[in-house]
Amino acid sequence: MAALSELKSIAAEGNKLLAQREQNIARAHMGGVPWFAVAWGLGNFAIWLSLWPLVIFSIVPVWAAFPIATLNVILCYLPSHEAQHDIIGRKGTKWRWLNELVGHVSTIPLVLPYRAAKLTHLEHHKHTNDPERDPDYSMRANGPWHMIWVSLKNRQPGSNRGLRGYRDALIKIGRPDVVVDGLIYQFVFYGILCALAWAGFGIEALLLWWLPRHIGTAYIQFFLSWAPHHPAVETGRYRNTRYWRSAVGNIASMGMQYHIVHHLHPSIPLTRTPAAYRELRPILEARGCRLEDH
């Protein structure tokens, strides 16, 4: 009995040491303003915005602007994601205004209100892979092609899953006021599309915003919601997401190969997660994390 108690005590001590080492490594990768994310978020939005006059005044052909706009939408979420975790500027610090600016502005091409994105994303972190409480759980799918189909189905008008399920998630956490943000964004988005179409710029509206938004939504959901959590059956700090090798590489999968680092330490900026992962790897192995190199 005494031996068992001693073993438990040793295990607890080992656990504590491991946690301390993990915290020390993580802390070394936190702090400072991630200026790259700031420039990315605001610059990406500026490029997308500049496409409109360039196309409308026939300086750039719409067929050439379409892939740029699609790339802009794909790239617009992550800077806001940094802001959602207060990485650019915490409350009460001098860069807080910049944090909120990047958070609000960068996802405009995606028509995703910052407050709704932030609250639902934090719920995702708290309840990852919980069928009842994870707002992103409905992005679960059997494989890559099925995921694209799920993403499309979740966006249909009668669906209450995916982004359309955020309404219920916000009500559940007692923030129905933020649902209004989504309604206003949708109203303005479709209002602008219709106005442009009746003004003779329907193809431009279609190829600079409507279609890029659909492609971008699928891409973001694929690499941020589905791939890092697949098959999304386990909960718990060290098992609810994974390190994985993307067939398209880390940049094209938007840094999400190292999503496990983000879930464990959300205050580490995206660009520092690969380095943090390399240092944390022995600890993650000891914790039994899902480190899928193949």
Next chain:
Amino acid sequence: MLIAVLKTGFQLGPLLFGLLFIPPVTAQILTVLDWTPPLGMTPLLAGFLLGGIWGVYAQWRGSWLTWRP
């Protein structure tokens, strides 16, 4: 009041999209492709036909693509 209007607009979204966005876009695409709609229809009328039918379907079924949402 504003929220009620937004909610109603959201609930009638497919129908509104079918009648307010699809027709002018369809007309513009048909014109660019230099394609004449059948039965003497104007490009805009063809757009209203397409957007109207598809929008009513999406409003009714809750999906633009499938029978079930």
